[in-house]
Amino acid sequence: MKSSKDEVLRDALIGEVVLAILNEQAAVSWNAVLTKLQAILNGKHDAERTRLAMLAIQEVKAEMDLKRSKQTITADSFLSVAANSQDDSTRH
Numbered sequence: 001m002k003s004s005k006d007e008v009l010r011d012a013l014i015g016e017v018v019l020a021i022l023n024e025q026a027a028v029s030w031n032a033v034l035t036k037l038q039a040i041l042n043g044k045h046d047a048e049r050t051r052l053a054m055l056a057i058q059e060v061k062a063e064m065d066l067k068r069s070k071q072t073i074t075a076d077s078f079l080s081v082a083a084n085s086q087d088d089s090t091r092h
Contacts (some may be wrong), residue, residue, distance in 0.1 A: 010055040013037075017056070030064050 017036040021028050037060065040053040 006052070006055060009052050010059060013040075013049075013052050013056045014060065030060060033060055 014033065014037075017033050017040075018028055020036060021032050026032060034057060037053050037057045041050060041057070045053070
């Protein structure tokens with residue numbers, strides 16, 4: 001049950017950070033979210049908020065890695081298909 005509660009609180013903190021970025025009328029990006037979460041770690045906050053910020057940073061980095069790996073797989077698949085395709089067209 002604790003991990004479920006932690007996940008909810010972690011996700012709420014990520015949402016809070018995204019709203020703060022939007023309120024600043026800045027672009028929301030993975031790096032912007034990480035920067036805000038890092039600021040929470042560097043600020044004066046209670047141990048619970050600091051712990052949740054660390055969990056949130058881990059989650060955002062994991063999502064970034066997952067997205068990168070999917071992009072790599074897609075690019076690799078495209079290159080593989082392109083390399084294996086043969087041009088059967090007849091040129092006159």
